[in-house]
Amino acid sequence: MFLYLLSHYLKFFMTITVLAFGVAKDIFxxxxxxxxxxNDATVMSLKYTLEQQYPRLKQLSSYLIAVNNEYALPEDYIHQRDEVAIIPPVSGG
Amino acid sequence: MMSSSPINILITDEPLDVTNCSQWVMTPESGGIDVFIGTVRNATKGKTVLRLEFEAYQTMAIREIEKIAAAAFEQWPLQKVLIHHRTGVLQVGEIPVTIAVSAAHRDAAFTACRYIIDTLKQTVPIWKKEFFEDGEVWVAAHP
Structure with missing residues (x-):
């Protein structure tokens, strides 16, 4: 139990800010x-956590995650102080 | 943007100046200039549109537009490329996007201009909200 708590503690948690645009801003x-x-969260686990807290995200036709102004892959890691943004389907032009 | 650069990118909440845009890409080596002007249309799928609102993830949008301009220069022999996009509320007839491309020969200018607007619509983090008489909707957000 102690080891479990220790490892849990050592893993650390980080608080990140997720920027929202378009329809995501309405959902948030x-x-x-x-x-x-x-600390070792991936883009995939970020999306899972987001969808638990904001189920309406699952109704979007699709959405991507940007990390530090670049489109990120599901397996990419997210670090403290990264600039993370949710990118709903774009519609500029 | 340094005046010596052949690429001119802007995201602004001010009206776009199409005349200045086409003049900016003019060079003595250019044999043709292609200008694409996107305008706010008064209807979508038969439904009256009152106005549009554009929102940009400014820093990332600039970076994605820079990638498109660089890719255009890699693929075609171009002289200058200008890509300006507007944000904020736009009325019918106003101009959300202007793209200007100059090249020695027209084929490159036509093809690159089309590539730039088509790719911009797919990759650049800018969003459009349509306002109707009975509500508003973010374009392409839902299936």
Missing amino acids: NAPSIQLELV
Whole structure:
């Protein structure tokens, strides 16, 4: 039990800010939200956590995650202080 | 943007100046200039559109547009490329996007201009909201 708690503690949690645009801003009801993630979180686990808290995201036709102004892959890691943004289907032009 | 650069990118909430855009890409080596002007249409799928609102993820949008301009220069012999996009609320007839391309020969200018607007619509993080008489909707958000 102690070892479990220790390892849990050592894993650390980080709080990241997720920027939202377009329809995602409406779903969050804010231009950004704070999210607690484990330190080695991937884009995939970020999306899972987001969808647990904001189920309406699952109704979108699709959405991507950008990390530091670049489209990220599901297996990419997210680090503390990264700039993370949710990118709903784009419609510029 | 340094004046010596052949690429001119802008995201602004001010009206776009199409005349200045086409003049900017003019060079003595150019034999043709292609200008694409996107305009706000008064209807979508038969439904009256009152106005549009554009929102950009500014820093990333600039980077994605830079990638498109660089890719165009890699693929075609171009002189200059200008890509300007507007944000904020736009009325019917206003101009959300202007793309200007100059090249020695028209084929490259036509093809690159089309490539730029088509790719911009697919990759650049800018979003459009349509306002109707009975509500508003973010374009392409839902299936």
